[in-house]
Amino acid sequence: MALTDVAVRSAKPREKEYKLADSAGLYLLVTPSGGKLWRLKYRMHGMERKLAIGRYPDVSLGDARKARDLAREAASGGIDPAAAKRRERIAAKVAAGTTFGDVALEYIEKAEREGRSPATINKLRWSRDWLMPALGHRPVDQVEPHELLAVLKRQEAKGNLETAKRTRAFASRVFRYAVATARAKADPAALLLGAVAAPRPTHLAAIIDPKRAGELLRAIDDYSGQPITRFALALSPHVFVRPGELRQAEWVEVDFEAAIWRIPAARMKKRREHVVPLSRQSIAILKQLQGLTGNGRYVFPALGKPTKSMSENTATAALRRMGFAADEMTAHGFRAMASTLLNESGKWSPDAIERALAHKDNDQVRAAYHRGAHWNERVAMAQWWSDHVDTLRDGGAVIPFAKFLS
Structure with missing residues (x-):
């Protein structure tokens, strides 16, 4: 017999955890501490699997059934919903801990290992410092072009056109590195090429007469x-x-x-x-x-x-x-x-x-x-x-x- 909202709400903890079955593999697991956890039992390739859907009342009975139906649909298509959820959880954790500042620093350390000159490394660190206040804390895969553009426009307004050019180029390298290491899907800095005024080329003075x-x-x-x-x-x-x-x-x-x-x-x-x-x-x-x-x-x-x-x-x-x-x-x-x-x-x-x-x-x-x-x-x-x-x-x-x- 399928569960009702009243039955779920009224379920009391016991000395040992127990289950209240709903339908099509969905059940409520009631723990001795009073927790009420939605679980789904399903089969993949002939083997039983379990999927954690969420905690009641954060996830209502109706929402749990919708999640059950989506999971069963995925399983029928050959996609293991538990494995997919685990991958999503790992990806979210990685994204939350992978800020632009972290990836930028990792890119600079990579450049050092490759033997780039101290002068080049100093320039890379300098560019990172410019970007840290605005982008350093942001997940690298969530940075939008307009966020970087705001930094470049501030540099442009001060007449620092060469600085803006270098800053955009450095950001682009960081984003491309993030894409190469599976932490971003695109390079938003590439879309800003030409978005700020180009610096006039300067020629180093030389005597040629x-x-x-x-x-x-x-x-x-x-x-x-x-x-x-x-x-x-x-x-x-x-x-x-x-x-x-x-x-x-x-x-x-x-x-x-x-x-x-x-x-x-x-x-x-x-x-x-x-x-x-x-x-x-x-x-x-x-x-x-x-x-x-x-x-x-x-x-x-x-x-x-x-x-x-x-x-x-x-x-x-x-x-x-x-x-x-x-x-x-x-x-x-x-x-x-x-x-x-x-x-x-x-x-x-x-x-x-x-x-x-x-x-x-x-x-x-x-x-x-x-x-x-x-x-x-x-x-x-x-x-x-x-x-x-x-x-x-x-x-x-x-x-x-x-x-x-x-």
Whole structure:
């Protein structure tokens, strides 16, 4: 006989739990403590199963019967309702404990394990800090595009367009990581591409006029500041590398016999090992510097801190001290100087110049070919360029490099 609301409401606890049957496998389990629990007994693949539906009076008799009917319908279709409910419970628990902040931190820790540079990790943490107040506590799979947009619009209103661009890009990486690890189904940040004003591209200042380049090179030659800084400035125009790659150079990377400097992938922007052919001038600078710092790890150690590399601001400060303003020359500008004047010379293939600058070729087959095919040209180009740097420094006539060493 089916249960009634009165029968359910009137059921009293006993010394032992007991059942009050309804129909089609549904029953009420009454516990000694007075709890009234809806349960459903059904069969799957010939085996008896039980499903917990809820507690009375939170779940009424009518609601329990609706849940019973849905469960039996699922079972008849081959879906085990108890297993499905267990999966839903686990998923809900995971979602509740998987906030955007948690996933973002996990993504950053993954980037650290992959060997991303400290500078990159700091930028990722900085982006996370921007997003934490608004999104940090939110389940990652429940963040809506408008929530992220509000953060980006605040940055845009303050004129921080580059910050907004970086913040959206970081959020997108976090959401894609959440999708890949089965904690989200979509990347809401992708929908916001173009939703805020794009920053104007900024070009790092560089001297590319040959006459002014010569003045810069002579100023470096006469620099009266710290000797290690002078050596860093002197080597910069010869090797085309990024400022961070130069100042973090380690002696173990330099092979004087082979005349190469092998920069590991972990320190390269494109995460790919880069080999720099060293001209006679570069070798001469490094050999003299070896007498000052060769017993330590870094080619250019920080002043008074030999276990750390030179600060990223050291070269810039030296350029300002020599009278070259921020809108005229930067530490990064030596790369632009080399790129511009090498291309203008017409002597070298654009591919060899791009390889010397460690610019990434998106075609991996083509990139592998060019790494080998242009090596001899890069070696010859490195020596020609260093000779040309000497010419620029003297205003036209090549001076023996020994002048710098005297």
